[in-house]
Amino acid sequence: MNKEKVVLIGNGMAGIRTLEEIIKREPNRFQFTVFGAEPHPNYNRILLSSVLQGDSSVSDIVLNDYDWYERNQIELFTGDAVVRVDCRKKEVWSASGIKRTYDRLIFATGSDPFMLPLPGAEKEGVIAFRNIADCESMINAAKSYQKAVVIGGGLLGLEAARGLLNLKMDVDVIHIADHLMDRQLDSDAGKMLKAELEQQGMQFHLNKKTVKINGHKRVKGISFSDQTSIKADLVVMAVGIRPNVQLAKQSGLKVNQAIVVNDYMETSEEDVYAVGECAEHRGIVYGLVAPLYEQGKVLAEHICTNTSNEVSGYKGSIVSTKLKVSGINVFSAGAFRDQDETKSIRIHDEFAGVYKKLVVKNNQVVGAVLFGDTNDANRILSLIRSGEDISAISKAALFPSETNDSSPSVVATMADEETICGCNGVSKGEIVCAIKEQGLSTVAEIRQCTNASRSCGGCKPEVAELLALTTGTDIMAKPEPLCGCTELTHEAVVASIREMGLSYVREVMSVLGWKSEEGCSKCRPALNYYLGLISPLDYTDDAHSRFVNERVHANIQKDGTFSVVPRMYGGVTNPEQLRKIADVAEKYNVPLLKVTGGQRIDLLGVEKEKLPNVWRDLGMRSGYAYGKTLRTVKTCVGEDFCRFGTQDSVSLGIEIEKKYEGLNTPHKVKMAVSACPRNCAESGIKDVGIVGVEGAWEIYVGGNGGVDLRSAELLCKVATNEEVMETISAFLQYYREQATYLERTSHWIERVGLESIKKVIFDDSIERAALIERMEMALSRHKDPWTEIVESEEKQQQLFEKKKIAVKQGGGM
Amino acid sequence: MAFVEAGRKVFVANRNELAVGLGKKVEIEGRELALFMQEDGSVRILDNKCPHKGGPLSEGIVSGNYVYCPLHDWKICMKTGSAQGGDQGNVACFTVEVEGDDIYVFI
Ligand SMILES: Cc1cc2nc3c(=O)[nH]c(=O)nc-3n(C[C@H](O)[C@H](O)[C@H](O)COP(=O)(O)OP(=O)(O)OC[C@H]3O[C@@H](n4cnc5c(N)ncnc54)[C@H](O)[C@@H]3O)c2cc1C
Ligand code: SF4
Ligand code: FES
Numbered sequence: 001m002n003k004e005k006v007v008l009i010g011n012g013m014a015g016i017r018t019l020e021e022i023i024k025r026e027p028n029r030f031q032f033t034v035f036g037a038e039p040h041p042n043y044n045r046i047l048l049s050s051v052l053q054g055d056s057s058v059s060d061i062v063l064n065d066y067d068w069y070e071r072n073q074i075e076l077f078t079g080d081a082v083v084r085v086d087c088r089k090k091e092v093w094s095a096s097g098i099k100r101t102y103d104r105l106i107f108a109t110g111s112d113p114f115m116l117p118l119p120g121a122e123k124e125g126v127i128a129f130r131n132i133a134d135c136e137s138m139i140n141a142a143k144s145y146q147k148a149v150v151i152g153g154g155l156l157g158l159e160a161a162r163g164l165l166n167l168k169m170d171v172d173v174i175h176i177a178d179h180l181m182d183r184q185l186d187s188d189a190g191k192m193l194k195a196e197l198e199q200q201g202m203q204f205h206l207n208k209k210t211v212k213i214n215g216h217k218r219v220k221g222i223s224f225s226d227q228t229s230i231k232a233d234l235v236v237m238a239v240g241i242r243p244n245v246q247l248a249k250q251s252g253l254k255v256n257q258a259i260v261v262n263d264y265m266e267t268s269e270e271d272v273y274a275v276g277e278c279a280e281h282r283g284i285v286y287g288l289v290a291p292l293y294e295q296g297k298v299l300a301e302h303i304c305t306n307t308s309n310e311v312s313g314y315k316g317s318i319v320s321t322k323l324k325v326s327g328i329n330v331f332s333a334g335a336f337r338d339q340d341e342t343k344s345i346r347i348h349d350e351f352a353g354v355y356k357k358l359v360v361k362n363n364q365v366v367g368a369v370l371f372g373d374t375n376d377a378n379r380i381l382s383l384i385r386s387g388e389d390i391s392a393i394s395k396a397a398l399f400p401s402e403t404n405d406s407s408p409s410v411v412a413t414m415a416d417e418e419t420i421c422g423c424n425g426v427s428k429g430e431i432v433c434a435i436k437e438q439g440l441s442t443v444a445e446i447r448q449c450t451n452a453s454r455s456c457g458g459c460k461p462e463v464a465e466l467l468a469l470t471t472g473t474d475i476m477a478k479p480e481p482l483c484g485c486t487e488l489t490h491e492a493v494v495a496s497i498r499e500m501g502l503s504y505v506r507e508v509m510s511v512l513g514w515k516s517e518e519g520c521s522k523c524r525p526a527l528n529y530y531l532g533l534i535s536p537l538d539y540t541d542d543a544h545s546r547f548v549n550e551r552v553h554a555n556i557q558k559d560g561t562f563s564v565v566p567r568m569y570g571g572v573t574n575p576e577q578l579r580k581i582a583d584v585a586e587k588y589n590v591p592l593l594k595v596t597g598g599q600r601i602d603l604l605g606v607e608k609e610k611l612p613n614v615w616r617d618l619g620m621r622s623g624y625a626y627g628k629t630l631r632t633v634k635t636c637v638g639e640d641f642c643r644f645g646t647q648d649s650v651s652l653g654i655e656i657e658k659k660y661e662g663l664n665t666p667h668k669v670k671m672a673v674s675a676c677p678r679n680c681a682e683s684g685i686k687d688v689g690i691v692g693v694e695g696a697w698e699i700y701v702g703g704n705g706g707v708d709l710r711s712a713e714l715l716c717k718v719a720t721n722e723e724v725m726e727t728i729s730a731f732l733q734y735y736r737e738q739a740t741y742l743e744r745t746s747h748w749i750e751r752v753g754l755e756s757i758k759k760v761i762f763d764d765s766i767e768r769a770a771l772i773e774r775m776e777m778a779l780s781r782h783k784d785p786w787t788e789i790v791e792s793e794e795k796q797q798q799l800f801e802k803k804k805i806a807v808k809q810g811g812g813m
Numbered sequence: 814m815a816f817v818e819a820g821r822k823v824f825v826a827n828r829n830e831l832a833v834g835l836g837k838k839v840e841i842e843g844r845e846l847a848l849f850m851q852e853d854g855s856v857r858i859l860d861n862k863c864p865h866k867g868g869p870l871s872e873g874i875v876s877g878n879y880v881y882c883p884l885h886d887w888k889i890c891m892k893t894g895s896a897q898g899g900d901q902g903n904v905a906c907f908t909v910e911v912e913g914d915d916i917y918v919f920i
Contacts, residue, residue, distance in 0.1 A: 518877030
């Protein structure tokens with residue numbers, strides 16, 4: 001069986017889409033080989049902006065992972081560019097020396113960013129915005145530098161600038177024209193855009209021509225033609241792209257601005273094709289995915305049918321763009337500029353910040369600009385595409401969203417042929433059909449089946465709305481699933497565990513139809529927590545589903561060693577303990593001894609196999625500095641010594657710490673007790689903070705001193721220590737039962753509101769008593785993990801033993 | 814794939830030293846290996862070094878054929894050694910032979 005060999009140069013968006021289209025039609029006919037210069041599987045370049053803006057991670061934007069290549073038996077070489085093509089012998093060579101012959105060859109080499117040839121452009125800190133590596137260098141630069149300058153106020157430049165703002169840099173945007181996005185917007189819309197972005201924190205320098213990049217090794221600033229200059233630690237050039245055609249030229253293909261192709265994407269050489277940004281069709285080079293995907297489809301049809309006359313061929317595309325900066329809606333399509341022979345319809349609402357313009361020529365819509373409200377974008381695009389005569393159409397039908405009665409939504413009124421997903425060319429009819437025929441119930445499934453919303457994601461709201469309309473359910477309200485292994489939410493999983501009486505992690509996954517049999521590092525710890533919460537007395541903790549810290553009861557450090565933090569109730573210690581810690585530190589050569597922020601002593605840099613001995617020698621209990629549990633109760637000096645103290649904060653702190661130590665919670669819990677409002681124990685930023693006032697204790701909850709700094713809110717004021725304990729029990733138990741795994745109290749309270757918590761733990765005396773009882777039950781199971789391990793040979797062997805094998809000379813055994 | 818060329822055959826562990834779902838660290842001539850026993854009894858051996866920043870894979874959460882690095886949660890396939898999702902990199906996998914309860918690695 002000799003399959004036809006298809007070789008693809010370029011592992012990017014257009015090339016891989018072409019292979020997908022081929023595989024869809026002919027799953028088994030071809031043997032594919034893909035060369036990609038970047039060291040990644042095929043990813044969604046469009047969403048680099050959202051990686052930079054911090055909304056996605058690199059793994060979120062992968063379109064096809066390595067499994068996909070494997071499943072389709074595609075031979076993939078990443079990080080290996082093709083450097084030579086011999087069209088006569090039908091051979092290609094890669095940089096690393098790999099040779100492949102082909103029956104058909106596809107060029108999809110995309111483009112390179114255009115770097116202005118300015119003096120100094122080669123300096124460190126001058127980059128483009130095109131690939132994952134660029135994204136990473138911006139993220140890294142933001143860690144040590146402050147001032148970023150983006151050259152280019154177009155689509156890409158503004159998205160980069162927004163990302164840099166999110167990375168907490170100061171951002172200046174330099175633009176040569178007199179308004180932003182001059183290729184997509186007229187000057188009215190451009191000005192509105194500038195005002196909005198200035199509000200977000202960007203600074204603009206329009207009509208400026210950069211002439212020089214200053215600095216020694218690394219960029220320090222840039223100079224303009226008007227003799228002025230500004231400072232810069234990072235310069236991002238986003239002034240345009242240049243088709244990547246060098247290889248094609250060397251290989252003898254006909255190249256103008258880009259590789260010349262006909263309507264079937266055929267180049268001047270036989271059996272050699274080009275798609276994407278490296279191709280020039282009827283004199284036009286496209287730089288957006290929608291047209292490139294259309295090209296990919298045509299090429300796939302052509303390759304699969306073999307003859308040109310069966311497929312209609314590519315006729316060129318009408319392009320439209322949106323800016324992907326959150327909070328700003330911009331849309332532009334077709335010939336949007338006013339010309340002598342055009343007239344326009346405009347709506348300009350300066351109060352609402354809305355601007356809409358339709359450019360009309362011979363009674364046909366030929367272009368449009370929308371700013372502030374882009375709901376009519378799809379409708380307008382289809383008017384442009386169809387070339388419908390609009391003289392008889394009412395204004396309301398031109399701008400459906402202006403009619404103001406939002407009830408029949410824009411999506412509902414769209415015709416079946418109208419496009420919902422512009423990038424992938426998916427129509428409303430196709431989506432509705434897929435939902436009905438295949439019983440789809442989530443946006444993710446629609447994306448899988450139809451490709452709709454798979455690229456820029458701009459049409460996701462419309463897709464969701466369509467799903468809601470078709471199935472009669474409110475999909476937008478559908479919250480996040482627990483993890484990628486299931487569609488179910490945390491709440492739904494917990495409810496099923498309770499209802500069906502499930503009792504093992506694996507059982508939950510198989511009964512609830514997990515997509516991967518084994519789960520992942522997100523769901524397994526969560527399920528383990530929920531099972532323990534629901535059956536505190538019967539459930540046996542699944543150590544395999546715990547993160548290493550909680551499995552070996554010590555904190556893993558970056559070099560793979562561990563740190564040991566013994567319990568010191570309320571931060572109080574004594575000479576004997578201190579002496580013991582000192583002795584242990586000496587005996588085991590602990591490289592760093594440190595007082596922690598939680599008033600304890602940390603022994604850092606202990607090798608794993610030594611942990612049980614360290615614990616044995618210390619003879620102290622675990623401080624749980626590693627767990628999703630109560631960490632510490634910090635205390636201030638209090639009434640015995642402090643001249644302001646009104647209460648005994650130390651005793652109360654110790655009492656609290658002793659009671660709740662070892663409790664499993666959705667996330668770590670930190671507490672503190674201060675004896676007066678001076679708050680020396682920082683009670684205001686703890687999950688539970690107690691503050692002594694004359695004759696009473698105030699209890700604050702939901703504080704956080706971490707990344708999302710948040711001050712705690714007053715929960716109540718009580719008179720006695722007993723009431724303090726009861727209230728903590730009711731509050732923490734309610735948190736344990738209601739919060740999702742890995743949700744800190746601060747986020748939980750923000751989500752559900754403090755009032756709703758107060759209602760349950762103060763107004764409902766039956767529920768309060770029940771919560772306190774369930775807390776007591778949970779606490780009854782606590783055993784100190786260090787002592788347990790020190791006493792169990794088996795655990796020590798399984799978890800801590802270090803095995804070293806000496807190989808005898810002469811090899812093996 | 815990143816399979817290391819087969820070399821000497823070395824005994825590394827007895828099967829009963831391993832537990833399904835828990836990695837085991839073994840040092841051979843200064844080189845750290847991570848051993849994993851699968852539910853079907855097969856054994857996989859990788860370099861104990863995450864391709865990201867060298868995290869000890871033997872300490873990771875094991876899910877089927879994958880291990881999640883304990884430092885930054887990269888997902889590594891134990892069959893091929895390659896990082897999953899958008900992450901890029903490979904960890905060396907070793908050829909394993911199991912004779913009865915004895916596990917050998919070719920190193
Ligand atoms: C930050 C950003 C935001 C964007 N936003 C949008 C948007 O909102 N909407 C939109 O429609 N478009 C957007 N685009 C443009 C869109 O990403 C591109 O038009 C599209 O990716 C081009 O696809 P392609 O396959 O032609 O090229 P690419 O996706 O660039 O793929 C080409 C690949 O070929 C590889 N290659 C080159 N030479 C060789 C060789 N000799 N051997 C092997 N491999 C080689 C390259 O490394 C590259 O990975 C955006 C682009 C960027 C950078
Ligand atoms: S919080 Fe008040 S009582 Fe406690 S140490 Fe500070 S000043 Fe003194
Ligand atoms: S070192 Fe393994 S994920 Fe970072």
